Ligand SMILES: [Zn+2]
Ligand SMILES: [Zn+2]
Ligand SMILES: [Zn+2]
């Protein structure tokens with residue numbers, strides 16, 4: 682048999698629930714999927730809760746971890762993984778729990794970049810639907826996976842129930858208990874489909890409008906104003922509002938706010954510490 686799984690989905694972020702159990706079940710049914718991996722930042726509690734609530738579908742408990750080298754996803758976790766360690770340390774902790782380690786969107790500025798060629802990961806996310814229009818990032822990720830000859834996954838990275846499963850990984854497996862093992866041995870087929878972008882958004886983005894409207898598919902909020910982050914088609918120079926560093930990036934808030942990776946991470950970590958008391 683085979684299982685169609687979206688292996689990178691965010692159900693909750695910064696205390697806000699984006700995908701609840703009913704919406705998730707609805708969208709899995711509508712999109713013909715067999716399950717998802719819930720990979721929220723900083724915590725696995727919402728993933729564990731969804732897994733308890735939903736018995737009809739396979740819910741894999743995961744976490745997208747901030748490492749000092751970029752994002753790493755752990756799938757099949759029993760406990761939350763500490764953030765802000767090196768990628769190597771993070772991966773070994775994932776493996777200690779019997780989970781598998783995936784490098785998501787390696788060539789985006791939050792990815793592990795060139796380290797994707799050497800880290801002891803089990804798979805590379807070679808198709809991230811969020812990056813659909815920026816084809817080059819997915820192309821580079823797929824090329825790295827082929828060069829290393831390691832398994833690939835395709836997923837959405839969405840926070841919107843409607844789009845869960847637009848891209849997915851079909852895992853060939855005898856028993857759903859063995860799904861992680863099958864991904865590790867590369868018994869997968871990839872379904873690659875970008876998230877639909879509203880035409881007006883693409884237009885404004887191409888013409889480089891200062892304030893690109895919040896994009897309904899990219900609901901990841903800006904850490905400063907809460908409006909959506911957008912992936913620009915062309916790289917531009919931005920100045921970090923916290924430390925003043927000037928650098929090139931594709932990813933910026935729709936209102937133009939920009940923070941460098943280190944400064945985003947500092948803010949994320951302090952928010953997550955505050956929220957762990959009240960919200961998680
Ligand atoms: Zn990420
Ligand atoms: Zn993600
Ligand atoms: Zn903003």
Ligand SMILES: [Zn+2]
Nearest residue numbers: 921924941944
């Ligand atoms: Zn900065």
